[in-house]
Every structure is written in C-alpha cells, then in structure tokens.
Amino acid sequence: MDERILAHSRTRLRPEKPRVAVCSGCGVKYPHGELIELHEDNHDNLTYFHGERVCRPCARRSGVSY
Secondary structure, three states, X not given: OXXXXXXXXXXXOOOOOOOEXXXXXXXXXXXXXXXXXXXXXXXXXXXXXXXXXXXXXXXXXXXXXX
C-alpha cells in the first residue's frame, strides 16, 4: 500500500458527520442548511431573538418571512 495516499489531507478514513443545530422553537436537531437564521427584517421580535435559528414549520407558525 502506498503510504502517501493515507497521508494526503483529502483522504478520509471515516465519513464526515453532517453539522447539525437545534431549532430554537421546537428543539429538534436539523442540518445547518435547513434552519432559518433570524434577523431584524424577517420576524416580529416577540417570539424569537436576532441570531436564533428556526426550522421551517416553526417559522411558518410564528410568521417569519423566509
């Protein structure tokens, strides 16, 4: 076996785990790309704070525009 292949930085012996985050509304874990990050123009400031991440069902329930 060629040891240079194993030493290469792009060679992965284990598959990479997907990055997940917790929804601020329901607490369920979702991949980062599926959550909506809240900022001052897309929510009413009553239910969630700026910078929180919510899933699409929680965003629909609270009137977040995405």
